[in-house]
Each structure stands twice: as C-alpha cells, then as structure tokens.
Amino acid sequence: MNAPIAFAAAKTTRPDSGWRLFLRTIVARAYPRVVGQQREKAWLFFETFIPFVAIVSYVYVYRALDAPPDYIGFVVIGGAMTAFWINVMWNMSAQLYWEKDNGNLPLYIIAPNSLMAILLGMALGGMLATTLRAIVIVGLGTLLFHVPFALSSAAELAVIFVLSMAALYGLGMMLASVFLLHGRNAFQIVSALQEPVYFITGFYFPIRSFGFTLAVAVSAIPLTLGLDAMRQLMFASGPTLGLLSVRMEMAILAVLAIVFVYTAKLWLDHMERRAVQEGALTDRRR
C-alpha cells in the first residue's frame, strides 16, 4: 500500500468505541486463550489428569466406606467442577497479577478498552477449554465407575450451570482487582485457599452435612449452590440430600451473579483509576 492510499484508509477507518469495542476486546482476549490452550497439549493433559486422579482417590474412599452409588456420582460431578474453580482462580483472578509480573499490565491499562472486557474475554476463552475438560472428566468417571445418573430436567440443569458460571466468573473478576492490589500475596492466597474452598463448597459430599445455617453461610461461593442443584437434578437421591429447592437455588445464583459482576465493575474501575493516578500499581517491582 503506498503512502497516499494508506493515509486515506487511516482517515476513513474510525476506531471502535462503545459496545463494539467492548465486544471486539472480548473476542480478541478470548482468542489467545482458546488457541494457546490447543497449542499446549501437555497443559490440557495435566489439567485433566490431576483433578481426575483426585476424583479417583475420593471414589475409592467412598468404595472403602461402602457408600451408595450416587455418592460416586457426587464425587465425579464435584471433581469436574473443580476445573472451573481452578480456571477462575489461576487464570482469571490471579491473571492481572501475572500480567503485571510479565510487564503486560501497563498495556492493558493504557489501551482504550475496558478491563472488564479483557477479563470477560479471558473468562469465555478459559471456560470453553475448561468445559471440554469437565466433560472429559465426567465421561471418564461415568465410564470407569458406572455413575447412576437420573436426570430429572435437562433445561433446569442448563440454567443452573449457566447461572453458576456467571456468578463464579463474576466472583473471579471481582477478585482479580483485589489480588492485584495485594501483589505477591495473590499467589500464596490462591494456593492456600484451594483445599478450604473444596471443603466448604462441598465438592465431594452433600453440603447439607454442614447443617442448614452453616451451609447457607458458605453459599456465597456460587459453586456451593450450583453443585447442590446439579446433584438434585442429576441423581435419584439428590433431592433428599439437597439444601434448598432447585428454584430457590436458581434465584439465589442469579442474584449472586448480578452482585458479583456489578461489584467487579466498581472495583476494576477503582483499580484502573488508581493505576493511572499513582502510576505505580502496574510496576512489576511492587
């Protein structure tokens, strides 16, 4: 392209703004997530293998205890959902901190697009690969351990899954700015909180075992209610072991999703303002 044509093209091409910029940012940030993960076959293998080995261990614990077959299914579904928690914590909440460490964060801050769109792109890109991993885990678990599914409503299950993901990724977005502000601690905190979250979320046992009050208190983590509702919809004994009705859990998850996403927007805006005003938040030496 010669110089006059390039100049004319530059004059007629208007930069994206508003919703168009927002959507294009999401696609642009999701793209490397999806493509990058396909190029890292070892990563895909390990991120499926490690949760699956934990699932198999817990399945054998239930077998050692002569538990009813539905509990094997609880472990398989819970184990598959751990992939989403890991994805949200490591590849989203801690992501801005990694970006700072790699020196990319200032570019995110000075770019004209919204940080929320960048994080949403990460979420969608990561969610695709994580969903595939979760499907593989459920498939393998079902095949190896003959999980007795008794699906009562596929539509409600789909709604619960989508609401759980919206609330969970909203929580991840919210924590991204918190982790960034707390620097190196982010790594340690994410690592230290992994098992406690697996415990209080009831990944491997019905949350009702906590008793009603405590179970409701830990329901602020979206996967708690999401898993409880999924188990109610997928297993014959699920409704008898559920905490609240599926409809009620659906409503609470919808509220959590709105609250987390809105709070994430507020906190990210605050963090972006601080980064610009102080000029030190993005410094990787901090």
Added chain:
Amino acid sequence: MKGIIRRSFAPAAWLGWQVESNWASPLLFLAFSVLKPVAGVLILVFMYNTVSRAGTSAPIYGYIYLGNALYVYVGTVMAGTSYSILEDRERYRVLKYLYIAPINIPVYLFGRATPRFLAGSLAAAITIFFGIVFFKVPVHLTLVNWPLFLTALMLGVVCLAGMGIVLGSWTLTLRTQPWFLGESTAAALYLFSGALFPLTLLPRFLQPIGYLMPITYWLELMRRALLGPAAAVFPTLATLSNAQLFLILGVQTAFFLGLAFVAFRFFDRIARDKGLIDALSDF
C-alpha cells in the same frame, strides 16, 4: 563439610524460609499453613461422617485420617524441591546466578526444601492434633510407639528428599509445563500409595504400582506407630512385620538416593549443554 553447610545449606534454608513466609505476618502465615491440610482432611472427615455408620473407632477412619495428614510431606518435601528449582529459574530468575556462585547445588536444594519440610511437619502435627482433640481419631499419645514413629519419619523424609532431587533435576531440563511435574507425581502417588484407602481396593493390575512405591511402606509404618495393632488390620501389608517394612523402605531409600545422585549429574549436564539453566517456560 562445615564450609558447604555454611555456604550452601544455611543461606538456602534462610532464603527458602523468607520466600515461603515473608509475604504475611507470622500469625497469618501459620494460619494459612495449617488451613490447607486441615481443610483437606476435613473433606475426608465429612465424607466419612456422611456415609459411615461405623463411628470413629472403625479402623478405616484412623487409616484415612492419618494417611491424608501425613501425605502433606509428599507435597512439601518431594514436589517442593521441584518447585524450588522452578521458582529460582522462572519466577525469581536467579538460578543462573546460583550456578555461577561458589555453592554446591544439590546441598542448596536440600536447604531450599528444609523450610518446606518444617512447615509440612507443623501442618501435619497440627492436623493430627486436631484429629485427636476434635475428630476422635484413635491416637493415644501415651501408647504411640515413638521410636518407630521418629525412625520411620526420618527415613521417609530422606527417601522423599531423594525423590524430590530426581524430580527437581528432571525439571531443570523441561521447558513445556514444568510446573506440573511435581504436582502430577504427588497426585499419582496419592492414588497409588494407599494414602486414603487400602491398595487391595484398586484393580489388580494397578496394585503392583503401589507396592513399588516407598510411600506405601512409609505410611504403613507411620500408621502402625500411631495407631498400634489397629493399623495392621487391612490385608495389604498385614503379613509384613515392622522390621520387614523397614528393610523394604531402607532399600528403596538407598535406591532413590543413588538415583538422585545419578539423575542430578545427568540432567544437570543436559541443562548446561542446552542452555536451560535460565530458560523460561512462558508462552
């Protein structure tokens, strides 16, 4: 020897301690160190209480609880060595400077692993204490066979350190997803070492993997020391006496120490030849 300890081990142990702990106040660090293993064991306690009618006096309860509480050493000592190398190489990017410094690298790695071992010991002790006080784990401190416990603990930790050096040395030569090596090995051993359930529950064709692993024998010795005769009720290793278990564990420890020596020389040479000492696995 004194010089090696002063120059390589002591600074590495101090550095390791700072890396592990100085991100939080001592109290907060202690809380986080204990939170993870206690939560891990609580998952099993709730799984047990949800489905079992046998109560906490059933032998399987102590088996599961102690297996999980002691498994923390595998993560901290074995996988921790591999993490130390990666942290120095990729996160703090100082491994290249350490290589040209007048220190002994394997001794340095032992030093880096020491704070993890201490933190792991603290976590295991508190988890077992919680188990005795709050979750009725049938350990009676006056009846514990302390000489057996301490000897088995030391032998097991030396063996895990040897395995850690093997993994850590291998990590030196990896550029693709090296962070997963320690984690996936620890995860696989969790399944195959009988940490949570007797090996006889595994399909027959997988059981030999468990019988080859030193952690299987180490955990059995530790359980026998803490639980007494109740630990030997499961058929997996019931036919073996404590002396036989020690013999097997001792031979395996010697094997892994020898392997660690060979592996370090081998992988170290590859890493130097291929310029991997300062490699980054970022993509």
